Amino acid sequence: LxxxxxxxxxxxxxxxxxxxxxxxxxxxxxxxxxxxxxxxxxxxxxxxxxxxxxxxxxxxxxxxxxxxxxxxxxxxxxxxxxxxxxxxxxxxxxxxxxxxxxxxxxxxxxxxxxxxxxxxxxxxxxxxxxxxxxxxxxxxxxxxxxxxxxxxxxxxxxxxxxxxxxxxxxxxxxxxxxxxxxxxxxxxxxxxxxxxxxxxxxxxxxxxxxDSDRRVWYWPCPHCGAWSSPVPTAARYMVLQYDDQQSLDEIERNARLICPVNGCVIEDRERRAMNVAAYRSPFGGWIGDGQELTQDGKVIGELVARKSAGFWIVGVMSPFILGGIGGLARAKVKAERELEVSGEDKALRQVTVKQFGFPYAPTRGVGSIDANVLAERGDTELKLGIVPDGVRFITMAVDTQLANWEWLARGWGVGSQSWVIDRGRIPGDPATSAEDWDRLLELYAKTFPLADGTGRRMPVRAMGFDSAGQPGVTQQAYAAWRRWKRNQHPRLIGKIAGRDAWTLIPTKGADALAAQRLVVTYPDTARKANKAASGGTVPVARFNPNLFKDDLAGQLQRADIGDWYVHFPHALRSPEQPHVWFEQLTSESQLKNGRWEKNAPGRRNEALDLMVMNHVIAQLHGLHGIDWTKPPSWAKPWDTNSSILKNGAPLPAANAAPGSTPAAPANGTQSKKSAVHRYR
Incomplete structure (x- = not known):
């Protein structure tokens, strides 16, 4: 009884x-x-x-x-x-x-x-x-x-x-x-x-x-202690890294997991202890909707109340996979090579779904886009350095080169149409010179006159800069951001789609094909080997360049003006063919496995990278979620846009956009010294 x-x-x-x-x-x-x-x-x-x-x-x-x-x-x-x-x-x-x-x-x-x-x-x-x-x-x-x-x-x-x-x-x-x-x-x-x-x-x-509470598994890095997840939708996604150009045996032998916070290399044998540590944590390893897990393992927020409890297990979590993570990498590359030869994706679909546990996204056929065809779209009514009618906000991207920085400003409007606003080059030594890095603040402070002739100007909503490259660049990039933060140049707008939206942020493209689309992490750049990280201070926008290049290819293929159409000023054309800037924009093609590579070794691709990086920054600030019938104040038409500057000051607005940059003088003339001094 x-x-x-x-x-x-x-x-x-x-x-x-x-x-x-x-x-x-x-x-x-x-x-x-x-x-x-x-x-x-x-x-x-x-x-x-x-x-x-x-x-x-x-x-x-x-x-x-x-x-x-x-x-x-x-x-x-x-x-x-x-x-x-x-x-x-x-x-x-x-x-x-x-x-x-x-x-x-x-x-x-x-x-x-x-x-x-x-x-x-x-x-x-x-x-x-x-x-x-x-x-x-x-x-x-x-x-x-x-x-x-x-x-x-x-x-x-x-x-x-x-x-x-x-x-x-x-x-x-x-x-x-x-x-x-x-x-x-x-x-x-x-x-x-x-x-x-x-x-x-x-x-x-x-x-x-x-329809569930969408729980994903978080586990700690065995080297730095930072928490991340092997599930691709997580805020900090731990990827499986391997060199797909090696032999299958080498790929299986050399595959490793990579900590997304500090780049620690994680061996297959360490997964069991990571799983156990996650299970023994106060939250039991699972984090769902409404919750956020900090890098040091603290849960913020409450799990949403839904009638369905949802759990997503992926292959690298399982102790039962044949050959461990190396076996997974081998199977995927083998299937990708079969796709390359036969054009059939059945094997790749099976590996992705049944071994990795990921939904399979068929590779979209992206046709070759001709540079001359794009150059023909150059609009004589659009002028470089002038904001045309339709632009609601501007992003800026900076690409790090050996002896200079290339930059490009891109304007965004209704239906995610975009306009190339301006481009340029800043000479300097990105690998060693802190003073040269500080010159990027002038770029961050730049404003552009509106095309209506009223003298009003539009500032840059947000700027991203490449933090990878030759040895020394990453260290200089992070040090510059810390220096600028002390003087309150970068500002945190808040969270958009679960990511921290900064007005000034380093960026880094991920190598792995399966990398998460976009995530903001805080690598602990000052950590010592084998010491637990308490959390870094520099935000980094890590993005999947292959997915964003897919998006750009689709945008460039649109020949009629409408949602996602890209407008080009006529001045981007060269005096005669080849049109150098448009050649850079079309310098890469998509392989059958989804990776983008240069059409020929040594081809310049700065224009492509800068267009992609601008899209990354725009998405970080909520481009994909804007309801253009009732946009935020900083994306409204010019007469009611809270970020528009007039006579050196923002237009009156009760809800001025957080993180908007200070104004430049209406005539746009300023010295480098005055610009930097005003921001200090």
Whole structure:
């Protein structure tokens, strides 16, 4: 008569689950330390504040064990009828024979409760004391006329597309049980088309994950202690790095994880301790919507209250991957090379989805854009250095060269149309001269006259500068930012899309193809080897150059004026062909694996890099999220734009934009000394 103890599925598994892998593999009691990321999903299965648990993950990551542990606990201590769906009858029958039946045999608590009649124990139906379990293929006939408070939907992205929204169908099967019901949905993300939720997660397991509290796994770097995540949507994404030009054996041997905060190189053997450290942290390794994890492991904010708990497992988290992270890298490069030869992406899709656990984004075919065709769009009514009608705000990008800096200002307007405003070069020594770096403050202070002839001027909303290059450049770039920050030049606008939006920020392109689109990190540049980082002070906008070059290619291919169209002043053309600036803009092409490379060694690509970097800064400041029917004050039409300067001062505005730069004199004349002095 004594009721069973209140236990989560995770707690019960530690005490009662036995693993017996015939033919090899681990044999013995269940230990959370083997795959600690499974604990979070198991702890939500018997909570009444959730109706659904969603688990995204690659094959052989242990996610099906979540369902088996739930089954064992249900049979032995907490009986309730269960429906268990898989994609096909043959696959389901094989699974019951190879996994479920041996599990019942290995656990006396399950076997003694199994019915003794022939009809109580079949491949599709098993009756236990107080409950029964039906193992069904996901077909229209099996989904209707069924009812149970507990439902397992395994590999939902492999179900027949004709079923439609499987979650809606399964919710009907358990709706009479209300808060006492639970749906456990698991799959690798076959139906997603990329990692951008609003665009790519319209169906399958990623659509369910999008409706959940979207938890991702964070673990600490074993060298500097900074926390980051191997999940590509995380604020600080830890990438798998390898040289895809090496042989497959060398790639497998040399692949490493790279800490996104301080660039620490992490070996495959260190992953287990990272997983365990994450599990033993106060937050258990999982961080979801509404929460933010600082670099030193402090949780800020509260997890949003949703009816679905969502967990995203990726391949580099799993201890079960064949060959470790080197095996993952090898498989991906091999598939990319097959794509290069055959043009077929089936192998690459399988590796991405089923081994990495990432949604697969098919490589977009980007046609070759001719420099002369772009040059023909040069508009004689647009003048370099003058802000044309339509521009609402300006970004600026600075590219570091051997003996100078190249810069370009780009204006942005309704529908994300853009205009090249001006360009130039600043001579100097980026690798050694702090004084030369300080000359960039003049650029940051630059304002541009409006084309209406009123004398009003538009300042630069934000500026990004390249912090990579020859030895010494990164050190000088970070030191310059710290120096400028002491004099209050860079200003933090706040958080936009979860990223810190600074008005002046170093940038760095990521090498990995799978790198996150855009993230702001704070590398601890003063750290000592093997010392835990307490958090850096310099923000760095790290971006995926391949994705942003994809975007630019799409923008340049648009020949009719509209959203994302790029306007060019006629002065960007050379007196005769070849048009040098436009040749730089088209100096690279996209390979079949998605990487962009120069069309010929030694070709100049500054124009391309500067256009991309401007887009990075504009996105950092919320370009993609602007509602142009009611834009922020700094992106309004000129007469009401809070950042416009008149007679050396901003126009009156109650809601002047935070972080707007001080004004230049209306006539635009100033000495270097006066400009720098005014900012100090």
């Amino acid at each position: 004594i009721p069973p103890a209140r236990q989560t599925v995770a707690e019960y598994a530690v005490l009662h689950r036995l693993l017996s892998n015939q033919g090899g593999g681990y044999v013995g009691r269940w230990h959370h330390e083997k795959a600690p990321y499974l604990v979070g999903p198991m702890e939500t299965l018997n909570r009444l504040d959730y109706l659904t648990t969603v688990v995204v993950g690659p094959g052989q990551s242990g996610k099906t064990e979540i369902a088996q542990n739930w089954l064992q606990k249900s049979i032995e201590t907490d009986p309730a009828d269960m429906l268990w769906y898989m994609q096909t009858d043959p696959g389901l029958e094989s699974y019951v024979k190879s996994r479920i039946n041996p599990m019942i045999t290995s656990h006396p608590g399950m076997g003694m409760r199994l019915g003794t009649r022939a009809i109580d124990d079949s491949l599709h139906f098993k009756r236990f004391e107080g409950m029964h379990v039906e193992f069904l293929s996901a077909s229209a006939n099996n989904v209707i006329n069924k009812s149970a408070p507990r439902i397992v939907a395994d590999e939902v992205d492999a179900y027949d597309p004709a079923l439609g929204d499987i979650k809606t169908l399964l919710d009907v099967r358990r709706q009479t049980f209300g808060r006492q019901s639970m749906l456990l949905a698991m799959s690798h993300p076959d139906q997603a088309r990329g990692i951008i939720p609003e665009r790519d997660w319209a169906a399958g397991i990623m659509a369910m994950y999008a």
